[in-house]
Amino acid sequence: MATKAVIPFLIAMMLLTGVCNTLLTKYQDLQCVRNCDSTDPEKIQRFSQPVIQTAQMFIGEAGCWLVVAAFTLYSRFLAKDAPLLHRGYEQVDSEDSTIIDTTDELAPTSPTHEETIPAIKPLIPNTDERIPLVGWRVFLLAMPACCDLTGTTLMNVGLLFVAASIYQMTRGALILFVGLFSVVFLHRKIYLYQWSALFIVVAGVAVVGLAGAIAPNPQAQPKPPVPPGMSLVAIRDAVKAAAVSSGALQSIVGVLMIAGAQIFTATQFVLEEWILEQYALEPLKVVGWEGVFGFLVTFVGMIILHLAVGRTDAGRNGYFDMQEGWREVTQYPSIAVTSVLIMISIGGFNFFGLSITRNVSATARSIIDTCRTLFIWIVSLGLGWETFKWLQIVGFALLVYGTFLFNDIVRPPLKACVERHKPEPLLPEEPIEHM
Secondary structure, three states: OOOOOHHHHHHHHHHHHHHHHHHHHHHHHOOEEEOOOOOOHHHOEEOOOHHHHHHHHHHHHHOHHHHHHHHHHHHHHHOOOOOHHHHOOOOOOOOOOOOOOOOOOOOOOOOOHHHOOOOOOOOOOOOOOOEEOOHHHHHHHHHHHHHHHHHHHHHHHHHOOOOHHHHHHHHHHHHHHHHHHHHHHOOOOOOHHHHHHHHHHHHHHHHHHHHHHHOOOHHHOOOOOOOOOOOHHHHHHHHHHHHHHHHHHHHHHHHHHHHHHHHHHHHHHHHHHHHHHHEEOOHHHHHHHHHHHHHHHHHHHHHHHHHHHHOOOOOOOOOOOHHHHHHHHHHOHHHHHHHHHHHHHHHHHHHHHHHHHHHOOHHHHHHHHHHHHHHHHHHHHHHOOOOOOHHHHHHHHHHHHHHHHHOOOOOOOOHHHOOOOOOOOOOOOOOOOOO
């Protein structure tokens, strides 16, 4: 357990890495890669490589193995002189041992010679009866990794069409699908007030999507340079007209794709919970294995899609043009640097999030993730990526209230909705956040 002084640091780092991950991904989407000097906003092409961004996420998750290796080296070489409580227990080879088993109250008063060296037991008994997740069983984690691949790619595509804060708020629909799938497949019980909380979350997501459709954000589009002989007013009017004509439809499509992606993410969560109920493996290693499997599947899929679609005339310079995506990442320093930062931020977000769950609670982690949405919205306003919308505030308030109500942070408005029994958690004890 971390000391009280470390917990604020973990919270701050989870917020920082989580906010940076979403904002850096959106910043990548705003980088101009083709026809940057064009006076026609519709001809300007931005970085649109959601599959590559998915691969970046999995590389960041696979980087959790570096943390596992660091802890292993520390415990093996630097913690040799640590107290027994931190090292577990070790075999005693002499009769001078001062560690004895005092739990047996019926021990004889006159021990024989064979009993002078008592059996050494762990200071913390291992009551975990799950099967270790080793060998071929590790490949079970490929199933949630594939769900994560599909969901993340859809969300990256949706992020191309909506603001970063709308993207983060729409992800609140995850709690609805997790609740439904947990009842159907894991036989969990959801109480009346929790069902109400789920529908409040859905209402919040709908309001957020409506806000994005009514008032799209032309500020999020790259600004073309001012050509000679053309006034700033004319360029502003051209950009505004182009954004209004297609912005509403794109926002609706983006919100629907992000919300639909939560079906795959919820499936991933339910699969992870089922696997961790049957098999024992540290959550950080779970993230690392999913990163390895996810990257391998993504890489193979990128090659197949490039050969089938990316090389064609219709698919050239599109989502599945692997050669063009690699060119954009290596040729533009801003995209290359943000790619590395995205990998670091997603790995750090998983590490600090799991540390908070282990040392505080999963509920505290969900509260921090909700605060992350607020920080993303504030930073996006400051950067001029979106405009202030009252509907977005209403949607965010509904999302926060529904999340807090579901996690028993606030009381239900009606006492009849409260059950005497404590609700069963729908997510794993140490849920895994990916983006």
